[in-house]
Amino acid sequence: MATHDITLTVNGTTEEATVESRTLLVHTLRDELGYTAPNVGCESGKCGACTVEVDGDAVKSCTVLAVQADGSEVTTAAGLADEGLDPVQRAFHDEHGLQCGYCTPGMLATTHQLLDENPDPSRAEIRKALKGNICRCTGYGNVVDAVETAAGRLREADDESGDGPSDGSADGSSASGAGPDGRAAPPEPGAED
């Protein structure tokens, strides 16, 4: 069977891989390249644990052939932040926006796209946007809280950057650099995993 040499830019790093036609993007990211934020969950495209951003769109990396993604820019949940936790990750942490946390990286990727497009979503809009990640772990109330919190902080940060600096950040995490985990190990700082 033919193999294909592909190039991906993952979290800003150029990566090369040789894949089979049938290799799924999630397996290339995890098994070949070591980016472990996208998780393999249901394998049927329902649970969204494998969600990453490909060229800015949240996609389920278990439903994309790696060869289809050749030349793309991929951002995993761990690549959403430069250092420490980004506001979305921080909000999920603060609100305990998870059950076991396995699907959290996918939720972070989806939340990023939601808040890019709709900075002030209603709770109904949040639930609709997370439909591809919400699977069967009870009510997800804390997750919705977390997205609301993240949206509020991002709007506040936007206001501040627009009007010049004001009196400190709402979440106390800015400029601290290191999150509570203190990890910064390449290639994946890790989000919740």
Added chain:
Amino acid sequence: MFPAEFDYERAESVSEALERLEHHADADVEILAGGHSLVPAMKTEGREPDVVVDLDVPALDAVNALDDRTVVGALTTYATVADSAAVRATVPLVAETASEVGDLQIRNRGTVGGNLAEAHPGADLPAAALATDATVLLRNPDGKREVPATEFFRGDGETAIERGELLTGVRFPHTDGAGFAYAKKTHPATGYAMVGVAAVVETDGDGGGDGGDGNAGGGTVSSARVAATGAVDRAVRLPSVEGALAGEPLDADSIDAAAAEARADIDADRLRSDPHASGEFRGELLETYAARALERAAERVAGDAPTA
């Protein structure tokens, strides 16, 4: 969970795709668009093509609004259609239906052409294609072929596409000014429609006929196209519902009467059944969702509800 092995080829133009189909005429070839039906089916449903031809044709990822019709290229994603100002303005039902497909991730990758070519019995867009009287555009080595949506869907996964042909787009006649709605009961496991009803209703504003019910926006129904998905093995028009509306004021009584006809054209033993919903329950849903679609369409005729 991996698909079985196959050869992957990329086609960067329609003619290249057609050449590859012809070249592999004796093989089992699948066309890959967004892949959100095909790839899961290759993982879990035993679809094992010899060759997958990936369409990478930018020209097919386009929305082209003309005077009286809008052409949507086969590779246009649901997200693009749902967000398209041109689609919202000219065939708002199609934008509304696209926004209800699957989930955000699926809408980012899944395509209009893939959706229609797959012909899943619970897919959303076929209902919109029927209710807007769309035409499916095909290309083959001899040229072009056009198939009305009413003749396109032949069964579960079966369409009018012939071997060696490629679905390149869909042409939607404009329906701006008509009432419209897509009302869907989402299947909890698959995200497809357990039952979905799409409606486009035009009224004759000169005809009066508000019947004293306060529905002043209406007049009488001059044309109604109502289509259901999820109920049987393909999307179908509901002519009895359409007939019951014709010439009537678009009010609560006529909507109830028309929705009650939703099962009239469908043999009870054709209704789909699964552990989530028996055929009988789907039949009941059909009436309920027909009523909901028509109620929302009526509100839009009257201008009381936001557009898609």
